[in-house]
Amino acid sequence: MKKAVIDEKNCVACGCCARVCPRNAIIIHRGVTAKVEHSVCISCGMCVRSCPASLIKMEETV
Amino acid sequence: MKKVKKWYDYLWILTPVYLALGFFNILFAWLGLVAFFTPLLISIFGGGKAYCNKYCARGQLFQLLGTKFKLSRNKPCPKWLYSKGFRYGFLTFFMIMFIQMLYNTYLVFGGASDLKQVVTLLWTFKLPWNFAYTTEVSPWIAQFSFGFYSVMMTSTILGLITMFLFKPRTWCVYCPMGTMTQGICKLKYRNKDI
Numbered sequence: 001m002k003k004a005v006i007d008e009k010n011c012v013a014c015g016c017c018a019r020v021c022p023r024n025a026i027i028i029h030r031g032v033t034a035k036v037e038h039s040v041c042i043s044c045g046m047c048v049r050s051c052p053a054s055l056i057k058m059e060e061t062v
Numbered sequence: 063m064k065k066v067k068k069w070y071d072y073l074w075i076l077t078p079v080y081l082a083l084g085f086f087n088i089l090f091a092w093l094g095l096v097a098f099f100t101p102l103l104i105s106i107f108g109g110g111k112a113y114c115n116k117y118c119a120r121g122q123l124f125q126l127l128g129t130k131f132k133l134s135r136n137k138p139c140p141k142w143l144y145s146k147g148f149r150y151g152f153l154t155f156f157m158i159m160f161i162q163m164l165y166n167t168y169l170v171f172g173g174a175s176d177l178k179q180v181v182t183l184l185w186t187f188k189l190p191w192n193f194a195y196t197t198e199v200s201p202w203i204a205q206f207s208f209g210f211y212s213v214m215m216t217s218t219i220l221g222l223i224t225m226f227l228f229k230p231r232t233w234c235v236y237c238p239m240g241t242m243t244q245g246i247c248k249l250k251y252r253n254k255d256i
């Protein structure tokens with residue numbers, strides 16, 4: 001199943017993605033970058049649309 | 063699945079209130095210092111980017127205007143906008159202009175120059191603003207008000223433009239406060255596993 005994957009190197013840690021995630025699957029880790037908990041992500045794509053830097057993609061994860 | 067709103071989800075109202083107060087009495091501009099020190103203190107004392115993530119009125123306002131009011135084209139921003147070079151470059155430029163504003167305040171304080179009752183937008187356009195100078199105070203206190211209000215207006219205008227062109231909260235990509243707080247966190251946790 002495809003899950004939200006974040007380009008953590010470029011993330012500005014604004015928190016837009018965490019704000020919209022209906023499952024609260026995203027946290028802003030130490031104010032440095034967003035991280036997704038894949039076991040909770042339901043692949044809704046809300047975060048992808050919200051990211052002002054377009055750094056989130058839906059990708060196949062193992 | 064709608065998320066339950068928290069009390070801090072309504073803080074966006076503070077942005078229009080702040081800007082409006084500046085039309086009545088410029089001295090209210092001093093209140094903006096809260097939005098300058100709070101995010102820095104939070105990240106210095108280990109709260110990460112909680113300010114951006116939860117409380118920032120401006121981020122919320124752009125989100126609201128861009129989504130509910132559909133004032134955003136919702137297009138991806140150009141890549142350079144979130145590059146380190148541009149973000150830190152813009153922060154540097156912003157700080158230089160900020161220090162210049164403080165220096166102008168100092169000149170007025172020392173009597174070396176006179177109070178200028180103008181609001182300067184985008185570091186260029188000067189608007190006469192004497193109508194909002196209604197309470198007589200020490201000239202430097204007023205000078206700082208005009209200067210700080212100019213900074214707030216300028217950043218709001220830039221934010222509105224990029225909100226319209228790209229995503230609602232595109233301002234947050236290059237916001238100097240956001241860059242500074244993330245920078246502080248990066249320094250603070252540089253030896254930790256991120």
Ligand code: SF4
Pocket residue numbers: 003004020021022023024025026036040041042043044045046047048
């Ligand atoms: S895809 Fe949906 S559930 Fe998964 S992290 Fe993004 S917003 Fe949350």
Ligand code: SF4
Pocket residue numbers: 006010011012013014015016017018028033034050051052053054055056
């Ligand atoms: S919305 Fe984008 S830039 Fe902002 S925290 Fe999430 S991934 Fe990072």
Ligand code: SF4
Pocket residue numbers: 014101113114115118119120121122233234235237238239240241
């Ligand atoms: S990046 Fe700037 S405007 Fe955006 S939430 Fe943080 S402080 Fe507010």
